Amino acid sequence: VKDVKYSQAVKRLDEIIRKIEGEEIDVDELAEKVKEAVELIQVCKAKIEKAELEVKNVVEGFTQEATNV
Amino acid sequence: MREEEALTVSQINNRIRDVINMGFSQTVWICGEIQGYNRNKDRSHIFFELCEKDPVAKTIIARVGLVIFSTRKSYIQDVLKCSENAFELKDDIEVKFLCKVDFYPPHGAIRLLVEGIDPVYTLGKIAQDRQRLIAKLKKEGILEKNKGLPLPLVPLRIGLITAYDSAAYNDFMSELQLSGWGFQVYFMKALMQGKGAQADVCRALKELDRMDTVEVIVITRGGGSIAELSCFDSEQIAVTISQCTKPVISGIGHEINVTVTDLAAHTFQKTPTATAQFLVERVSDFLASLTELGIELVRLAQGRLDKENKRLQSGAFQLQSHTHHYLKDHHQVISRFMEMLKRLPRKLLHNEQLTAERRKDLLVKTLRERLKDALTKIQHIERMIEIAHPINTIRRGFSITRTETGKILRSVAQLNEGTAIRTQLADGVLDSQVIGVMKEAQSERCQI
Numbered sequence: 001v002k003d004v005k006y007s008q009a010v011k012r013l014d015e016i017i018r019k020i021e022g023e024e025i026d027v028d029e030l031a032e033k034v035k036e037a038v039e040l041i042q043v044c045k046a047k048i049e050k051a052e053l054e055v056k057n058v059v060e061g062f063t064q065e066a067t068n069v
Numbered sequence: 070m071r072e073e074e075a076l077t078v079s080q081i082n083n084r085i086r087d088v089i090n091m092g093f094s095q096t097v098w099i100c101g102e103i104q105g106y107n108r109n110k111d112r113s114h115i116f117f118e119l120c121e122k123d124p125v126a127k128t129i130i131a132r133v134g135l136v137i138f139s140t141r142k143s144y145i146q147d148v149l150k151c152s153e154n155a156f157e158l159k160d161d162i163e164v165k166f167l168c169k170v171d172f173y174p175p176h177g178a179i180r181l182l183v184e185g186i187d188p189v190y191t192l193g194k195i196a197q198d199r200q201r202l203i204a205k206l207k208k209e210g211i212l213e214k215n216k217g218l219p220l221p222l223v224p225l226r227i228g229l230i231t232a233y234d235s236a237a238y239n240d241f242m243s244e245l246q247l248s249g250w251g252f253q254v255y256f257m258k259a260l261m262q263g264k265g266a267q268a269d270v271c272r273a274l275k276e277l278d279r280m281d282t283v284e285v286i287v288i289t290r291g292g293g294s295i296a297e298l299s300c301f302d303s304e305q306i307a308v309t310i311s312q313c314t315k316p317v318i319s320g321i322g323h324e325i326n327v328t329v330t331d332l333a334a335h336t337f338q339k340t341p342t343a344t345a346q347f348l349v350e351r352v353s354d355f356l357a358s359l360t361e362l363g364i365e366l367v368r369l370a371q372g373r374l375d376k377e378n379k380r381l382q383s384g385a386f387q388l389q390s391h392t393h394h395y396l397k398d399h400h401q402v403i404s405r406f407m408e409m410l411k412r413l414p415r416k417l418l419h420n421e422q423l424t425a426e427r428r429k430d431l432l433v434k435t436l437r438e439r440l441k442d443a444l445t446k447i448q449h450i451e452r453m454i455e456i457a458h459p460i461n462t463i464r465r466g467f468s469i470t471r472t473e474t475g476k477i478l479r480s481v482a483q484l485n486e487g488t489a490i491r492t493q494l495a496d497g498v499l500d501s502q503v504i505g506v507m508k509e510a511q512s513e514r515c516q517i
């Protein structure tokens with residue numbers, strides 16, 4: 001799950017949600033799917049936070065460099 | 070002719086002298102062009118000629134011999150010196166002399182004895198010639214040609230035309246050296262006065278103009294009288310300058326009048342020193358402008374950099390804010406997933422539960438119905454069985470006969486004579502023994 005791409009993760013989440021919503025999922029599998037979905041959500045959240053932090057650092061680093069010039 | 074009437078040469082010459090002296094009792098002013106002066110000027114008595122030329126053909130139409138006696142020489146020179154623009158007597162110039170007409174018997178020739186001179190006439194002539202020439206050159210556009218050439222911003226390679234080892238050369242060179250700039254001078258020596266000057270200057274101009282390295286040509290000489298400088302009022306030089314591909318700067322030492330060479334040049338200065346200073350200033354100006362340009366360049370570059378920096382900074386901020394928004398949207402998507410994930414499985418389970426309940430209810434209902442049906446069926450069967458029970462048949466008068474082994478007796482074939490049989494009736498049993506067996510037809514058995 002950790003190696004999954006963000007867009008793939010979102011796609012997978014969509015799929016799981018749709019299946020749960022459409023009640024296409026077997027109760028036996030439900031817990032497993034929910035577990036997978038939660039894991040995916042955590043991965044996505046981590047990716048978003050990481051991206052935001054990196055962008056912030058890069059921009060701050062750049063603007064600092066720019067003011068020093 | 071009679072002998073006593075003949076005159077000796079002396080007599081006739083003396084008579085001629087007397088006639089001439091009578092005819093020219095007063096001194097006269099005579100105008101003309103000097104000829105043959107230069108080669109005699111160092112003698113004590115200077116013999117030369119004045120001549121008159123045809124104004125168109127320029128051929129000599131009249132000439133007369135003159136003499137400046139040693140006793141008159143210094144006086145004439147004083148008059149020239151005292152005049153505002155001193156000039157020297159020399160060949161080819163127009164002069165106006167005050168003369169005494171004299172016949173010299175030993176030579177049998179008429180001599181004009183120079184008594185005085187009118188320098189104003191010569192100066193006027195020079196000025197007139199000059200004005201005429203200027204008007205002509207102007208009309209032909211020759212004076213403007215060289216001015217149209219661009220003067221190099223940094224004129225460091227200079228073609229110099231002046232007299233060899235002259236004061237002008239030294240003044241010019243020392244002024245350049247004083248500047249400390251790296252001037253390169255391509256020196257072309259030339260006569261700067263006299264008859265040969267024009268051709269020599271033109272030759273030097275052409276040679277320097279051919280040299281690729283030369284950027285600007287300087288013609289310079291020290292001060293002199295108008296008559297001395299008159300060789301620079303030259304059509305030939307003006308035309309050569311107009312044909313030059315390089316700017317010509319003239320520095321012909323003079324205070325009042327400007328020569329034709331000056332007018333034809335790109336720029337003119339008064340002295341060799343001033344000419345050198347002009348070039349030095351040009352270089353200094355360039356360097357100064359270079360410094361200013363440098364400052365301006367740095368200022369512009371800094372401004373541009375500041376602007377770009379601001380733009381990049383704002384770009385960076387925008388990037389951050391856009392990223393933030395972008396990621397926020399994703400955050401919302403993920404959050405929505407989370408919420409749905411919290412809600413949906415519960416809903417799904419709830420629905421499943423409901424379905425299960427429904428199924429249970431259905432099952433119970435179905436079972437109940439089945440049981441009811443079964444019961445009805447059973448009851449029906451019971452009734453049927455009740456109806457069919459042998460006892461009831463027996464009660465109606467039927468009986469069941471069994472063999473000794475208990476087998477229900479269905480055929481006479483099972484019997485023999487003497488076989489013991491037990492017959493069940495409604496209220497008890499009776500035992501019997503077969504005494505005869507009669508087999509009947511099938512149809513008859515059925516009737517029983």
